[in-house]
Amino acid sequence: AQTVTQSQPEMSVQEAETVTLSCTYDTSESDYYLFWYKQPPSRQMILVIRQEAYKQQNATENRFSVNFQKAAKSFSLKISDSQLGDAAMYFCAYRSYYTGNQFYFGTGTSLTVIP
Amino acid sequence: EPEVTQTPSHQVTQMGQEVILRCVPISNHLYFYWYRQILGQKVEFLVSFYNNEISEKSEIFDDQFSVERPDGSNFTLKIRSTKLEDSAMYFCASSELGGPADTQYFGPGTRLTVL
Numbered sequence: 001a002q003t004v005t006q007s008q009p010e011m012s013v014q015e016a017e018t019v020t021l022s023c024t025y026d027t028s029e030s031d032y033y034l035f036w037y038k039q040p041p042s043r044q045m046i047l048v049i050r051q052e053a054y055k056q057q058n059a060t061e062n063r064f065s066v067n068f069q070k071a072a073k074s075f076s077l078k079i080s081d082s083q084l085g086d087a088a089m090y091f092c093a094y095r096s097y098y099t100g101n102q103f104y105f106g107t108g109t110s111l112t113v114i115p
Numbered sequence: 116e117p118e119v120t121q122t123p124s125h126q127v128t129q130m131g132q133e134v135i136l137r138c139v140p141i142s143n144h145l146y147f148y149w150y151r152q153i154l155g156q157k158v159e160f161l162v163s164f165y166n167n168e169i170s171e172k173s174e175i176f177d178d179q180f181s182v183e184r185p186d187g188s189n190f191t192l193k194i195r196s197t198k199l200e201d202s203a204m205y206f207c208a209s210s211e212l213g214g215p216a217d218t219q220y221f222g223p224g225t226r227l228t229v230l
Contacts, residue, residue, distance in 0.1 A: 004157075032215075033215050033216055037221070042223065043223055044118065044119065044206075044220075044221045044222050044223040044224070045206070045221040046220075046221070047218050047219075047220075050216075050218070052216070091158060093158075095215050096215060097215050098215075099171075099215075101146075101148070101160075101163040101170060101171045101213065101215075102148075102160035102163065102171060102173065103150070103158070103160060103219070104160075105150075105157050105158035105159075106157065107155075107156065107157050108157075108158075
């Protein structure tokens with residue numbers, strides 16, 4: 001089974017600074033999708049960014065970008081110009097290209113943004 | 116923007132009782148999911164549902180659990196004879212197309228406490 005590991009239970013960043021959240025995964029599949037979801041306190045998880053494994057180019061969404069290292073099975077999230085609204089729990093997730101339905105999530109990283 | 120909603124936000128029940136957790140997916144979505152997160156652990160997939168049938172389920176989703184779409188808007192998770200270890204946050208999600216690249220939209224969760 002696929003496993004996703006987030007080794008940083010908590011992270012903090014100064015407002016306007018940059019922070020990188022780590023994620024590694026284990027799979028024997030060659031095609032898959034990777035996701036970062038954000039869960040603000042007492043609110044639902046929302047999709048931040050998605051990466052297709054067959055794409056070499058790292059995905060970017062405004063201030064959010066990923067560093068996808070397929071050989072190393074690493075998928076880190078970089079948040080630039082951090083804002084107070086970025087404070088949340090961040091989940092890394094894996095989804096198989098072949099079986100498709102279910103996510104495999106990491107345990108999450110709680111990000112605090114310091115004003 | 117349409118959102119997945121869940122009720123109640125917190126449910127407290129006695130061990131051995133039955134509970135029904137309710138979800139209203141986004142209206143034009145066809146695929147529905149339940150996940151759970153035991154405190155301090157990973158978000159785990161329970162079941163996916165399409166066309167009034169379970170399309171995929173995990174090992175966790177045993178005979179104690181059932182899902183239903185009783186009408187055109189609700190999607191429910193029933194847990195029969197609850198156990199202490201069923202205490203968790205339960206998340207509902209929905210997606211439009213159901214493929215591995217499709218975005219799943221999550222609800223805010225129901226916190227189930229079994230005493």
